[in-house]
Structure formats: structure tokens, C-alpha cells
Amino acid sequence: MAGACPTGRGLLVLARGKMKKAPIMGLQALFFYLFAFVAIASAFMVIWARNPVHSVLFLILTFFNAAGLFLLTGAEFLAMILLVVYVGAVAVLFLFVVMMLDIDFAKLRSAALDYAPVGVLIGLILAAELVVVIGGSVISPDIGKTVANPIPDLATRTNTAALGDQLYTTYVYFFQIAGLVLLVAMIGAIVLTLRHRTNIKRQDIAAQVARSPETAVEVVKVKPGQGL
Amino acid sequence: MIAETLSASLHLTSPEISLGIGALVLLMVGVFAGNRSAGLVNSLAILLLIGVAAYVFVTPLDGLAFGGVFKADAFARFMKIAALLAAIVSLFMAGLRAKAEQIDQFEFPVLVVLATLGMMLMISANSLISVYMGLELQSLALYVLAAMNRDSTRSTEAGLKYFVLGALSSGMMLYGMSLVYGFTGNTGFAEIAAALSAETRSLGFVFGLVFVLSGFAFKISAVPFHMWTPDVYEGAPTPVTAFFAGAPKVAAIAMLARIVSSAFGPVVHDWQQVIVFISIASMLLGSFAAIGQTNIKRLMAYSSIGHMGYALVGLAAHSVIGTSGLMIYMAIYVAMTLGAFAIIMCMRTAEGQPSENIEDLAGLSKSNPFMALVLTALMFSLAGIPPLAGFFAKYFVFVAAIEAKLYALAIIGVLASVVGAYYYLRVIKVMWFDDAKGGFAPASAGLKLVYGLSGLFVIAYVLFGSILGDAADAAAKSLF
Numbered sequence: 001m002a003g004a005c006p007t008g009r010g011l012l013v014l015a016r017g018k019m020k021k022a023p024i025m026g027l028q029a030l031f032f033y034l035f036a037f038v039a040i041a042s043a044f045m046v047i048w049a050r051n052p053v054h055s056v057l058f059l060i061l062t063f064f065n066a067a068g069l070f071l072l073t074g075a076e077f078l079a080m081i082l083l084v085v086y087v088g089a090v091a092v093l094f095l096f097v098v099m100m101l102d103i104d105f106a107k108l109r110s111a112a113l114d115y116a117p118v119g120v121l122i123g124l125i126l127a128a129e130l131v132v133v134i135g136g137s138v139i140s141p142d143i144g145k146t147v148a149n150p151i152p153d154l155a156t157r158t159n160t161a162a163l164g165d166q167l168y169t170t171y172v173y174f175f176q177i178a179g180l181v182l183l184v185a186m187i188g189a190i191v192l193t194l195r196h197r198t199n200i201k202r203q204d205i206a207a208q209v210a211r212s213p214e215t216a217v218e219v220v221k222v223k224p225g226q227g228l
Numbered sequence: 229m230i231a232e233t234l235s236a237s238l239h240l241t242s243p244e245i246s247l248g249i250g251a252l253v254l255l256m257v258g259v260f261a262g263n264r265s266a267g268l269v270n271s272l273a274i275l276l277l278i279g280v281a282a283y284v285f286v287t288p289l290d291g292l293a294f295g296g297v298f299k300a301d302a303f304a305r306f307m308k309i310a311a312l313l314a315a316i317v318s319l320f321m322a323g324l325r326a327k328a329e330q331i332d333q334f335e336f337p338v339l340v341v342l343a344t345l346g347m348m349l350m351i352s353a354n355s356l357i358s359v360y361m362g363l364e365l366q367s368l369a370l371y372v373l374a375a376m377n378r379d380s381t382r383s384t385e386a387g388l389k390y391f392v393l394g395a396l397s398s399g400m401m402l403y404g405m406s407l408v409y410g411f412t413g414n415t416g417f418a419e420i421a422a423a424l425s426a427e428t429r430s431l432g433f434v435f436g437l438v439f440v441l442s443g444f445a446f447k448i449s450a451v452p453f454h455m456w457t458p459d460v461y462e463g464a465p466t467p468v469t470a471f472f473a474g475a476p477k478v479a480a481i482a483m484l485a486r487i488v489s490s491a492f493g494p495v496v497h498d499w500q501q502v503i504v505f506i507s508i509a510s511m512l513l514g515s516f517a518a519i520g521q522t523n524i525k526r527l528m529a530y531s532s533i534g535h536m537g538y539a540l541v542g543l544a545a546h547s548v549i550g551t552s553g554l555m556i557y558m559a560i561y562v563a564m565t566l567g568a569f570a571i572i573m574c575m576r577t578a579e580g581q582p583s584e585n586i587e588d589l590a591g592l593s594k595s596n597p598f599m600a601l602v603l604t605a606l607m608f609s610l611a612g613i614p615p616l617a618g619f620f621a622k623y624f625v626f627v628a629a630i631e632a633k634l635y636a637l638a639i640i641g642v643l644a645s646v647v648g649a650y651y652y653l654r655v656i657k658v659m660w661f662d663d664a665k666g667g668f669a670p671a672s673a674g675l676k677l678v679y680g681l682s683g684l685f686v687i688a689y690v691l692f693g694s695i696l697g698d699a700a701d702a703a704a705k706s707l708f
Contacts, residue, residue: 181368183342184339
């Protein structure tokens with residue numbers, strides 16, 4: 001029962017990848033500081049860039065570096081998901097929105113200082129939460145052992161395979177329903193937006209090829225002085 | 229009783245699997261045959277739903293599938309058949325009116341089938357995750373159905389309103405579920421109940437409970453989360469409204485009954501007061517707010533709010549007899565509502581324009597005596613006048629409330645139903661005593677069949693009601 005019961009507990013912890021116990025050294029340290037430095041610098045540029053399109057591009061750079069950090073901790077699945085979902089879909093969507101909507105960013109930015117207190121507050125809350133999470137694992141290092149589906153050793157099983165083990169066995173029921181929900185979303189989007197308009201000129205190659213001089217040209221003999 | 233093997237789990241969920249595969253096949257038929265196949269897909273969808281309903285009826289499946297997240301029992305079978313029948317009748321009526329309502333797309337029956345699948349998953353859900361997944365499958369399909377008639381601004385508005393408020397309520401419910409999970413450590417209903425009876429419940433859990441119940445109250449349009457109902461009912465195409473008023477309510481009530489009696493069973497007093505409150509508020513608002521309505525679809529919306537209040541009386545009792553009363557109430561409510569909507573669909577001027585005002589019914593007793601007779605029976609039944617079906621529905625839930633010593637609830641319920649009788653009687657008065665106005669276009673044979681059967685059901689319920697009552701009693705026991 002304990003193993004078969006999907007309590008929903010293990011997935012998040014599983015995806016987090018393996019925490020490093022040993023101090024980071026050598027090549028790994030080099031890459032860690034590279035990714036971390038570029039990530040922070042480009043995150044800073046996201047809010048600093050004058051051109052909103054540049055902001056989105058810096059955001060993409062941040063995502064790439066975050067993915068690199070995930071790779072270093074052994075969470076290769078999360079790294080790939082970050083690239084596919086955030087860079088492939090979300091950031092491109094941002095880019096579309098920025099380019100298509102006519103927003104006066106200069107005006108928005110001039111009001112940015114008014115929102116600074118709120119931003120600082122949210123930043124403080126996030127920092128406090130980080131402290132709680134990290135503090136929790138420092139105070140009780142065994143906290144990771146209480147999860148229902150513990151992380152397998154990375155040497156024997158990659159976390160993509162371990163996720164697949166859970167997703168396609170214990171959680172297969174939810175996985176299938178999630179598929180149906182997405183299908184409904186797709187049908188809904190098509191039903192509500194696809195419009196077969198009748199009165200527009202659209203190229204119909206079959207009709208064009210099927211034309212012959214008999215059907216396409218009409219020879220009219222105009223009698224002098226009468227017109228058409 | 230948890231199914232050990234995958235094949236045993238698949239066997240337990242075979243009605244749902246057949247419905248899901250059937251929906252995909254219907255989608256393929258529609259995609260390859262183009263939009264002219266809308267009628268064909270509609271008929272196939274009705275056949276599919278009838279087949280699944282018959283399968284659920286003849287094969288008693290019992291047990292837990294997929295590690296306990298899906299539960300098949302007698303309660304689920306009863307509610308599933310009620311939801312499937314409601315979906316079948318709605319789809320049948322929609323097929324007759326599809327052209328006129330501009331919903332003659334092949335996606336319509338596919339979405340109805342997928343929504344019905346979501347309802348079946350909700351009814352059988354035995355863990356918080358499966359509740360949410362089933363609910364989203366159903367709701368997402370319903371949002372699209374509400375906005376199906378894209379050329380009508382009212383339909384689009386109804387869809388958007390339903391979507392925004394539905395997403396909000398789903399968010400509330402999810403937040404509540406996360407609290408329940410956090411404070412009990414599990415998502416499975418049996419495990420939550422075990423955790424709740426093992427230790428005294430914490431304040432955080434109560435917060436979660438209230439949020440979960442608020443989300444459910446939205447889905448069954450109970451006060452104070454009812455605001456969307458009249459607008460969505462009025463704006464959505466009438467066949468869609470008929471569908472909304474029937475099957476989803478059955479599924480949401482069933483899901484609510486299962487979650488409070490199995491997962492939250494050990495903390496009856498915590499949820500009982502919430503249910504009693506929303507029940508009283510719904511009954512009162514359903515009665516008083518309906519008085520001023522002139523549009524019959526809005527009237528039915530307030531009527532459904534009130535009826536959800538009465539159904540919740542049975543749930544508040546938290547007993548076998550209360551749950552059985554709740555199930556009978558839902559079955560009768562669905563039969564009455566579908567009949568009433570069949571008549572609303574017949575309310576069209578000779579030019580085919582919909583005329584949905586209550587005044588338009590004036591003189592119906594002379595122009596179409598049969599329809600007037602059936603509508604009279606349905607309105608008396610909705611008001612709860614003996615010996616019609618609606619009386620027995622109310623009788624069973626009030627008896628359960630009195631046995632559970634919820635006297636205030638029962639008394640307020642009876643008083644609210646007296647007030648509610650006023651606006652049902654007003655419809656009857658307009659039909660029989662007001663001067664005729666225009667009269668309606670002749671009703672199609674299919675709609676006549678639906679409202680005829682519905683009228684027969686409410687009148688003859690006194691004869692065969694014990695069969696339904698026995699089935700509900702047996703099914704209600706499986707929940708406790």
C-alpha cells in the first residue's frame with residue numbers, strides 16, 4: 001500500500017535533483033561561477049535594458065544559465081524542461097506580446113520607482129523563504145528521507161528515468177487524464193477561434209490546375225455600335 | 229480491495245476508458261468527415277453514452293483502482309447513470325436544435341462526451357488529485373460549450389464569465405486542497421480520514437476545508453458563489469444551458485458527498501456548519517431572487533440555485549438516509565429540469581425567433597394544451613406539491629434533516645419552498661389565465677417526447693418511486 005499509493009509527495013523533491021554534499025571544485029566550480037555570474041548579470045539586464053525586446057532576450061539568457069546550473073546539480077530533466085517550456089514557449093510568447101502590443105515602455109519605466117517599495121517587500125519575502133528552506137535542510141539534514149518516493153542514486157538511475165518510472169506507473173491515471181484535459185483545451189481553442197470565412201480570396205491550386213481555356217475564356221463577339 | 233494489477237485497475241475503470249476512447253473515435257470521425265457530419269457525430273455520441281450507461285448499469289464493478297485514487301461502488305454507479313442519462317437527453321435535444329442555435333459543429337458532441345467523462349471521473353474520485361483532474365476535464369469542456377455560439381455576444385460573454393469565475397474557484401479549491409494535504413500529509417481520501425481521526429484537527433486544516441467547500445459551492449452554484457449562474461444560463465445556447473443544469477450538478481454533488489463523508493468523515497461538525505449555511509442561503513436566495521425574473525432561463529437558474537440548497541439539506545444530515553435523499557433529489561431534479569428545458573426550447577415564435585420571456589407563455593393552455601399541461605405538472609413538481617415527484621424529493625431530505633436533529637434547517641427549508649412556490653405558480657397563472665399573445669411555432673416530435681416523458685415521470689413517480697428509492701438506499705450505504 002505505501003509504495004503503491006500516490007500521495008503526490010515525491011515528484012517535486014525528485015525533480016529537484018541531487019544536492020551536492022562535497023565542496024565544488026575544479027572544472028565544475030568554474031562552470032558554476034560562470035553560469036551563476038552570467039545568470040545574475042543578465043537578470044539585472046532584464047530590468048535595466050532600455051529596449052523591451054532586449055529585456056526578453058536577456059531573460060532567455062538567464063533561463064539558459066539557470067538550466068546550466070540545474071545540469072551541474074544533476075537535474076538534467078529540469079534543465080531541459082526549463083529550456084523547452086520557458087525558452088521555447090513562455091519567452092517566445094513574451095516576445096510576441098512585446099512586439100505586437102503598443103506599450104509605451106518609457107512611460108511605464110518612469111513610474112517604476114513608485115512600485116519600488118512593493119518590489120522590495122516581495123524581494124524580502126522571497127529572501128526569507130529561501131532562508132527558511134535552506135535553514136531547514138541545515139538544521140535537519142535528514143529531511144529528504146521522509147519523502148514517499150525518495151530520489152534514486154544518480155549513479156544507477158538518471159532522474160529523467162526515475163520520473164518516468166513514477167509518471168508511467170504510479171501516476172499513470174493522472175497522466176492520462178492530464179492528456180485528455182490538454183486535448184479538450186486544444187479542441188476548445190480551435191472551436192472558438194478557427195473561422196472558415198466564405199467571402200475571402202484564397203488560392204485553390206486544384207481549381208487553378210483544373211481550369212481549361214473552355215471554362216476560363218469566353219469569346220464574345222461584339223457587334224459594332226452596340227457595346228456589351 | 230485495492231486492485232493489485234494493472235489489468236484489474238483497467239477493468240474497474242472500463243466504462244471511463246470506453247467513453248474516452250469513444251470520444252477520440254468521434255473526434256476522428258468528425259475531423260475526417262468535415263462539419264457536415266455534425267448530425268452523425270451527435271447520433272454516434274448519443275449511442276456511445278447509452279452504451280456506457282447500459283454497461284455501468286449491468287456490470288457491478290466494485291473496488292479501488294490505480295492505487296486507491298479511483299473508487300467504483302454502488303454510489304458511483306447510481307450517480308454516473310444519472311449524469312449519463314442527463315447528458316444523453318441534453319445531447320438529444322441539442323441535436324434537434326443545433327442548426328437554429330448555431331452550435332451545429334461536430335466538436336459539440338465530442339466536448340459533451342469529454343465533459344461527461346470528466347463527470348464520471350469526479351464521481352469516482354477517491355483522492356484530491358483525481359477530484360481536481362476530473363473537475364478540470366469537465367469544467368474546461370463546459371467553458372467552451374458556453375461560448376460555442378461565437379456570433380452571439382451573449383454566448384461569448386457567458387463563456388468568458390464562466391471561465392474567469394470557474395478558474396478563480398478552481399484556484400480556491402486547489403489552495404484548500406494544498407492546505408488539507410499539508411496538514412494531513414496525504415491526498416487519498418481514506419488516508420486523510422485516518423490522519424484526521426488519529427489526531428485533533430489543526431486550524432490550518434479547517435482553512436483548507438473551507439476553501440475546498442467554497443470551490444465546490446461554486447461548481448454547484450450554491451450561495452454565496454452563485455453569481456455566475458443566471459448570466460451563464462441566460463447567455464449560453466439553450467441546449468447547453470439544459471446540459472449545464474443537469475449533469476454537472478449531479479457530478480459535483482456526488483463528488484462533494486464523497487469527499488465530505490469519506491475524507492472529512494471524522495470532522496463532521498467542521499463541515500456540517502458550512503454545508504448548513506450554504507444550504508440555507510441557497511434555498512432563501514433561490515426563492516426570493518427568482519420572484520422578480522422575467523426571463524424563463526434566468527428563472528430556471530435561480531430555481532437550480534434553490535434546488536441545490538434543498539439537495540444539500542440531505543448532505544448536511546450526514547446519514548445513509550440523508551445521502552439516499554440527496555441521490556433521489558438529484559435524480560428527480562434532473563428529470564424535472566430537462567423537461568422544463570425541453571419546453572423552453574419549444575418557446576419560439578412562428579418565425580423561429582426564441583422568445584424566452586415568461587409573458588410569452590400567456591394563453592399556452594389554448595394554443596398548446598398538452599405543453600401547458602406538462603409544464604404545469606413540472607412547475608408544481610419543482611415547487612414540491614404532492615403527489616408529484618418534486619414533493620418526494622423534498623420530503624426525503626427534510627426527513628433526513630429532522631432525524632439528524634437539524635430542525636432549524638428543515639423549518640427554513642420548508643418556509644423557503646413556500647416562498648418558492650409563488651414564482652412557479654406565477655408561470656402556471658400566466659399559462660392558464662392570461663390572454664393569449666402570439667403562440668409558438670409547432671414543437672418538434674423529439675422535444676415533445678422529452679417533455680412528455682419528463683411529465684410522465686413526475687406524475688407517475690408516486691407509483692414506481694420505491695424502485696428508485698430502494699436503489700438509492702442500497703447505493704447510499706456504500707458511502708458509509
